[in-house]
Amino acid sequence: MSPIDFIRDLANPDLSFLWKALVIAVMSSLICGVIGCYVVLRGMAFIGDAVAHAVFPGLAIAFVIGGNLILGGIAAGVLTAVLVAVFAQNRRLKEDSVIGVFFVAAFALGIVIISRAPGYAGSLQDFLFGSITGIPDSDLYVVAGTGLGVLAALFALHKELVTISLDRETARAMGIRVFWLDLALYVLVTLAVVISVQTIGNILVLALLITPAATARLLTDRLATMMVLSPAIGALAALVGLYVSWSWDYPTGGTIVLVLTTFFLLVYAQRVVGSRA
Known part of the structure; x- marks a missing residue:
């Protein structure tokens, strides 16, 4: 399918789900691209994967009772983020240990809840790998x-x-409330993950947070520039990924991730070649 045919399909009233899918994919990529810069800057890529696990029980409950998936995911993710932030204040435990305990437990709870719903297997697949064409x-x-x-x-x-x-430590000495900022960042990452789950799925959502920001980091040392490049890279990958998946009938979430990875590898290769020149 040519790009012109793809544009025609987007304008076709009978294919309204396609432009909605594009809007959701681009918006999710923009938000994740911005907040992903903070995640990469702090070296906390694990938090994105963990949050994706944390929102799962909320999604499952919302699905079972017929509620809004996004609001359900936000409630579960925020609750888990608060628990992690509180328990991580204990100096006997490192933050990543607390994250591992609570977020995996939340994912297990989601599995148990969704197993009680009719059509369990199909529902689980939609949650794990995305269902971008069924967005209301x-x-x-x-x-x-x-x-x-x-x-x-x-x-x-x-x-x-x-x-x-x-x-x-310097931030604490300056009187900055580190605990509350940690909590705020957890909650904001949670919100970004939740709005992206339908686009790319619970399993692959980490790619929207990390890969655009990591690609932008290879291109610049300036945070301000990075925060412009990262969402732009994510949005472009969403557009290209949706086009490829629609044209060749590939899974949308997986295709977007592979496009993002291709961008990262191309930039990395260019940097390596440029450093040797």
Whole structure:
């Protein structure tokens, strides 16, 4: 399928799910691209994978009772993030240990809950790998509103988040409330993950957080530039991935991830070649 045919399909009223899928994919990529810069800066890629596990019971409960999946995921993710932030204050346990305990337990709880629903296998597959073509109109507004809220919060807390990412002890000495900023970042990552789950699935959502930001990091040493490049790379990969998946009938989530990975490898190769020249 040519790009022109793809554009025609987007404009076709009978294929309205296609443009909704594109809007959701691009919005999710933009939000994850921005917040992913903080995740990469702090070297906490594990948190993205863990949060994806944490939101699962909320998604499962919402599915079983016929509620909104996004709101269910947000509730579960925020609750788990609060528990992690509180328990991580115990100096006998490192943060990654607490994350491993709570977030995996949350995922296991989600598995148990979704197993009680009719059509268990198909539902689980949608949660794990995404179901971008079945997104209702209401989710467009929820994703847009949540995304704007995440960006506004990141803008308001930018200086403090960068400070604790670079030197937590110095931040404490300056009187910055590290605990509350950690909690805020967990919650914002949770929100970004939840709005992306339908696009790319629970398993692959980490790619939207990490790969665009890691690619941008290879291109620049300036955080401001990185925070422009990362969402742009993510949005472009979403567009290209959706086009390829629609044209050749590939899974959308997996295709977007492979496009993102291709971008990363191309930039990495260019950097290696450039350093040897």
